[in-house]
Amino acid sequence: MAIALGVLGAALWLGIAGAAAASPSTAQSALNGRSNDDCFRCHGRQNMRSRTINVDGEQKSLFVDRTVYDASRHGKLDCTSCHIGFKPGLHGAGETQAWLVTAKLTACANCHADVFSMYQSSFHGNLVFAESSGQAPVCADCHVAHNITPPDSPAFRASIDSLCARCHADQLKTYLDSYHGKAFYLGDVKTAVCTDCHGGHKILAPSNTQSKVSKQNLVATCAQCHPGANENFAGFMVHVNPQSPRSSFVVWTFYALYIMLIAVVFTFGFVHTALYIYRGFKDGLYRRSHHG
Amino acid sequence: MASTGEAITAEATPTQARTRIEYRRFNVFHRWMHFLVFVSFTVLVFTGMPLKYKTTEWARWSMDLFGGVTAAGVYHRIAALITVFYWTLEFTFMVVMVLRSRGKLLKGPGTMMFGKKDLEDMIGMFAWFFGKGPKPQFDRYTYWEKFDYMSLMAGTVIIGMTGFIMWFPLWFTKVLPGVFLNIALVIHSNEALLAMGVIFIFVHFFSAHARPESFPLDKVIFTGSLPVEHYKAERPLEYARRVREGTLDEVLVEKRITWRTYAADVLWWTITAFAGFCAILMTAFIIWSVFD
Numbered sequence: 001m002a003i004a005l006g007v008l009g010a011a012l013w014l015g016i017a018g019a020a021a022a023s024p025s026t027a028q029s030a031l032n033g034r035s036n037d038d039c040f041r042c043h044g045r046q047n048m049r050s051r052t053i054n055v056d057g058e059q060k061s062l063f064v065d066r067t068v069y070d071a072s073r074h075g076k077l078d079c080t081s082c083h084i085g086f087k088p089g090l091h092g093a094g095e096t097q098a099w100l101v102t103a104k105l106t107a108c109a110n111c112h113a114d115v116f117s118m119y120q121s122s123f124h125g126n127l128v129f130a131e132s133s134g135q136a137p138v139c140a141d142c143h144v145a146h147n148i149t150p151p152d153s154p155a156f157r158a159s160i161d162s163l164c165a166r167c168h169a170d171q172l173k174t175y176l177d178s179y180h181g182k183a184f185y186l187g188d189v190k191t192a193v194c195t196d197c198h199g200g201h202k203i204l205a206p207s208n209t210q211s212k213v214s215k216q217n218l219v220a221t222c223a224q225c226h227p228g229a230n231e232n233f234a235g236f237m238v239h240v241n242p243q244s245p246r247s248s249f250v251v252w253t254f255y256a257l258y259i260m261l262i263a264v265v266f267t268f269g270f271v272h273t274a275l276y277i278y279r280g281f282k283d284g285l286y287r288r289s290h291h292g
Numbered sequence: 293m294a295s296t297g298e299a300i301t302a303e304a305t306p307t308q309a310r311t312r313i314e315y316r317r318f319n320v321f322h323r324w325m326h327f328l329v330f331v332s333f334t335v336l337v338f339t340g341m342p343l344k345y346k347t348t349e350w351a352r353w354s355m356d357l358f359g360g361v362t363a364a365g366v367y368h369r370i371a372a373l374i375t376v377f378y379w380t381l382e383f384t385f386m387v388v389m390v391l392r393s394r395g396k397l398l399k400g401p402g403t404m405m406f407g408k409k410d411l412e413d414m415i416g417m418f419a420w421f422f423g424k425g426p427k428p429q430f431d432r433y434t435y436w437e438k439f440d441y442m443s444l445m446a447g448t449v450i451i452g453m454t455g456f457i458m459w460f461p462l463w464f465t466k467v468l469p470g471v472f473l474n475i476a477l478v479i480h481s482n483e484a485l486l487a488m489g490v491i492f493i494f495v496h497f498f499s500a501h502a503r504p505e506s507f508p509l510d511k512v513i514f515t516g517s518l519p520v521e522h523y524k525a526e527r528p529l530e531y532a533r534r535v536r537e538g539t540l541d542e543v544l545v546e547k548r549i550t551w552r553t554y555a556a557d558v559l560w561w562t563i564t565a566f567a568g569f570c571a572i573l574m575t576a577f578i579i580w581s582v583f584d
Contacts, residue, residue, distance in 0.1 A: 179458065179477065182343040186351060186361040228462050235470025236461070242478045251474045258482035265486060266578065269494025272436075273502075275421035280504030282423075 038088075039079045040066050053093055055100045057134050064146050073148040082107040082145075108139045118201040123208075135167075151200065157189040164194045174239040174247075197221055197238070310549040314517035315524075315531075317543075321385065326513045328378040329444070335371035337488055337570075339364040344481050345577060372455055379448050402432035402530060406442070410435035431529040440495045447487050454480040485581065492574035497567045511560045517545050 042048065048063035069075055080086045082103040087095075105128070109116035119125045119139070127136035142163050143149075149156045161184065165172035171194075175181040180192040195203075197213055204211035212221045222229035241247040242255040280286050318326075339358055342351035358364040390397045398405050413435050416428035433441075454476040457464045461473055490496065500510045505526055512518045524531045534540040547553075 176346070179473075182346055183361050183365075185346045186342060186355050188361045190362075226462055230465060232465035232467075232469050233462060233473075235465075236473040237471065240474055242474075248471070248474065250471055251478055254475050254478045255482070258479065258486070262482060262486050262489070266489050266494065269489065272417075273494055273498050275418070276498075276503060279421045279423075280507075283504075285504030286507055 036079050040064070053096065053100070055097070055104060060100070069146045072146065073150060074146075081110075084110075103145070104138055104140055115201045122199075122202045123204050137163075137167075154189045157193055160193045160195055168194075171239050174241050177241075178238050180238070192225060196224070312547050312549055313520050314545050314547045315520045315522075315543055316517040316545050317512050317523065318516045320516070323513060323516055325378055325382055328374055332371040332374040332378070333487075333491065334570075335367055336375070337484075337492075339368040339371070340484055341488070341577070344484065345580060348580070350573070350576075369459065372452070372459075375448060376452065379445070379452070383445070401533060404433055404438055404441060406435070406438055410438060429528045430526070431533070432527060436495050436499055440490065440499065443487070443490055443495075447483055447490075451480055451483045451487065454483070485577070488574055489578065492567075492570045497571050501564055501567055509560055509564045511557075514560060514563075515556070517547060520544065 043062055043064045044066045046063070049061060051062045052059040053062055054060075074081075083099045084102050084107055085099045116139075120129060124136045127133040128138055143151070151157075161172055161175070161181075175194065176185050183191045184193060199212045202210075204214075206213045206215075208214060209216050211217065218234040219229055219231060222234045226233065237248060237251075240251055242251045245252040245256075338354050342348075342354045342361075342364070345351050355361050355364055358367050393400075397403055399407075401409075409431075413428045413430065416425060419425035420427045457468070457472060457476040458480065464472065500506055500513075501508060503510075510518075531540075534543065
């Protein structure tokens with residue numbers, strides 16, 4: 001009897017704790033008795049795909065794929081958790097602007113205050129908040145608004161290079177030609193990607209002493225994966241283009257020397273081989289029988 | 293492939309036991325050395341080249357073959373250790389042989405070192421290609437075989453050194469500046485392309501499979517010996533020298549032609565097909581390199 005009571009008590013305790021953990025913070029929820037079902041009744045319809053709305057100069061589709069959203073990290077959150085300010089009823093472009101801008105820029109901070117403040121003080125955050133840049137990335141540009149995945153998941157890590165490359169295409173090219181980049185391109189998501197060296201939320205210019213890739217911090221950044229790294233080790237250049245003498249003259253010199261050597265050897269080899277085959281056919285040597 | 297005692301018993305009542313007098317060009321040591329080079333070089337190419345040509349379909353296919361880029365890296369390092377092993381053994385063997393001959397091996401007519409005759413032979417070959425003279429007569433090693441051997445021995449040092457710098461970057465940067473890591477990659481990658489061109493097209497595979505004298509397959513490195521008549525035509529100077537010195541019987545073997553001989557032929561033909569595949573692949577890479 002005592003055991004049964006104990007089990008019952010434990011089950012109750014766990015049930016309450018679980019329910020408390022599962023319920024999203026209700027402070028931001030303003031569904032007013034409605035549910036995500038009501039939102040998806042319109043925004044989940046295929047014909048919404050072609051309809052767009054202008055948010056900060058960017059055309060956004062009004063369609064949200066429910067299966068993708070439900071499976072995402074935020075799948076259990078109410079739509080209004082992020083689209084704060086929503087009022088039930090039909091809504092036109094004018095009144096929705098504020099909800100969308102909030103969702104895009106500041107809503108994340110309600111739950112993720114720590115990383116949001118890091119982002120705010122970063123190079124990107126500074127562009128957005130201090131210089132009102134419409135081009136610098138905000139949270140959803142990297143984390144994908146309706147398809148949030150855990151940032152250390154293989155799928156998300158595999159997408160990081162293309163996220164950064166939207167603006168930093170040249171750096172992507174040199175990265176992909178480096179040790180890490182080659183392995184990454186061929187499917188190794190454990191190798192260092194952009195954010196492992198530059199940071200994710202608090203990305204700063206290398207000239208900033210707080211930057212992970214500044215002279216002061218570079219050795220420690222390398223040592224995250226390469227314990228025992230020293231100044232020499234950190235002197236390795238990730239973003240170097242061997243084909244350009246302006247990128248690194250020393251590296252380019254070795255590249256140029258090898259290209260010349262290869263060109264000479266291959267050209268000579270091609271001529272020698274082609275002439276040998278030509279003479280072989282001309283003299284009928286290929287038709288002669290061999291004994292093995 | 294000298295007959296063993298067992299083979300003789302098994303073929304005790306043969307209906308058509310044939311024998312053939314063959315010239316033993318390579319001993320067991322040579323053949324095992326070549327086998328180690330063959331296996332390690334192939335693995336190194338198929339696990340390394342996908343990194344250089346990472347954007348090709350073939351790169352992904354080859355990585356998948358080895359179970360992904362991380363596993364391929366392990367195979368690459370195992371093959372590298374085999375390379376260190378055979379290089380050390382071969383180099384030691386050569387030094388011992390040269391010392392035992394009191395330096396004669398570096399100078400005599402059958403030497404592997406380059407000499408004046410090699411230049412004359414090369415000029416003679418070009419004259420022959422254009423129908424301006426007879427084909428030069430060769431001794432034990434032709435100039436392209438010497439180049440093949442020397443470029444492998446020297447190239448292995450270069451590609452091995454740079455490979456170990458990349459394998460143990462922390463250890464090497466205790467002394468070397470970080471730019472050596474960049475240089476190591478440029479050298480390793482281009483030396484690999486050079487080695488592959490020499491082995492897969494212009495010198496080695498051409499010499500073994502596509503030369504009029506060896507077409508479609510010269511299997512002597514696998515079997516150790518070849519028909520005397522064939523060798524006499526290929527290397528008349530060495531043959532004449534042995535006749536003159538009375539040492540011909542040292543290298544003549546009586547080879548039994550059994551079903552094993554034909555079974556082995558299946559293997560040599562498989563290798564020929566594989567060599568053809570590698571040559572086509574290599575050609576595609578060279579074209580890719582030029583237009584990339």
